[in-house]
């Protein structure tokens with residue numbers, strides 16, 4: 001069954017259309033990045049999915065049901081929303097123990113979950129003294145309490161240092177690929193999640209702009225080929241004649257768009273030009289992302 | 297529901313506020329008692345005097361001081377719900393229990409329990425001070441001729457219901473400062489006006505403070521005439537009604553709002 005399904009979801013705050021007809025699905029065993037610039041409507045979507053925000057229209061379902069109708073929500077869905085939702089005077093362990101008893105889970109889950117995110121040492125410390133990164137880990141550990149199979153995380157990398165981000169990537173991949181969980185993770189920085197996600201859903205100004213696998217996203221679009229040749233001046237007109245757009249970068253170096261590498265090689269062979277380099281330029285993800293979201 | 301009430305108790309007992317409130321409450325009751333001990337039998341400008349310290353009438357007056365703890369339980373009730381919004385822990389609470397009215401119900405029950413706990417502390421404190429005072433003053437302590445048992449039940453009931461009231465109020469206002477200020481202004485300003493001015497008694501007895509007084513079923517002559525309280529059961533009903541009314545109105549309005 002589809003783990004997460006969003007169908008024609010719409011929600012306005014006053015005159016602001018925060019989410020405007022968004023649809024996508026997340027399957028078990030995969031990580032989906034929900035990407036968009038600040039204010040795109042990511043948080044509103046995720047909170048609608050979790051029953052915290054009531055959508056104006058459309059549906060947001062987990063395991064085919066509305067979150068508020070789940071008999072044991074914590075055991076089906078683990079959610080990480082913002083890192084500030086803690087009482088500063090309460091210890092990390094107490095925070096989790098409160099959630100355990102409210103969810104009908106055994107108390108030892110609290111300690112176990114702290115261990116899973118590497119916070120066992122500070123279990124008895126007040127959250128008020130925690131760094132943002134520690135709070136993110138604590139939020140993640142609260143999502144693990146019920147050992148769910150669906151994870152919904154809103155900007156979990158915020159406030160993490162590079163080592164923390166690396167750890168988070170590994171952790172999310174482990175949840176999805178080893179444990180078969182469905183993971184939906186939002187971010188406004190594509191680079192943060194590009195090494196983690198299998199699928200991407202891109203949203204801007206409340207509307208879906210692109211959805212597909214990460215591979216599709218990075219190979220799609222207008223990628224260029226760098227061509228270095230002994231006799232570039234000769235090669236360029238021939239490429240242009242074949243329909244390519246050629247940019248003369250410097251003496252002996254061309255950037256070619258509109259035809260693929262094989263065609264470049266064939267033309268060079270016909271012209272008896274020696275190629276010294278043919279490189280497919282990898283598209284700059286962040287650039288693609290900014291293009292798609294119209295933020296450039 | 298038991299799990300949810302346990303969770304609410306844990307929320308309260310894992311932060312510091314509850315024992316700060318408890319200490320402040322005991323100190324306040326203690327200060328009031330000190331005055332009643334000091335001025336026992338002293339007549340002021342020919343006005344009505346407090347009974348002598350060695351009498352059971354005095355003990356009864358001293359005992360009724362415990363009802364002043366209500367405001368602390370009310371504030372605690374307000375904070376129990378408003379701090380969830382203030383620290384955004386409400387997100388985790390509603391994620392764990394998405395049926396929000398169940399959370400409100402658990403908080404109402406917890407408010408009652410906390411009121412009972414605070415009332416018990418007051419009663420123990422009063423027993424530990426009033427009884428020795430009577431005995432040391434040469435009197436004999438015997439409950440038989442007094443209404444101390446009723447007053448005790450009244451203190452238990454009124455503090456428990458103030459807890460309920462505070463939860464309902466907090467759910468309605470959501471803002472912590474507004475809730476606390478509202479509770480204090482209500483208890484010390486508005487209620488006092490309605491109970492001090494005889495012409496307003498007919499309204500005042502229907503207010504939470506007046507209803508709580510009726511639970512004590514003790515007449516204290518303010519010099520402006522004896523207030524006419526509701527019967528004790530009527531007072532209890534009025535307090536329950538306020539708490540539930542607030543909670544129901546809140547559940548239908550503020551509690552349903554989007555958490556963003």
Ligand SMILES: Nc1ncnc2c1ncn2[C@@H]1O[C@H](COP(=O)(O)OP(=O)(O)O)[C@@H](O)[C@H]1O
Pocket residue numbers: 013014016017018019036037038039040041042043044045556
């Ligand atoms: N409670 C709210 N009241 C008014 N506007 C809101 C509220 N929550 C979000 N918005 C608006 O909705 C839009 C989407 O916000 P959000 O979902 O938080 O975006 P994101 O998480 O992608 O940054 C923004 O324009 C934001 O200002």
Ligand SMILES: [Mg+2]
Pocket residue numbers: 039042043044154155
């Ligand atoms: Mg957001």
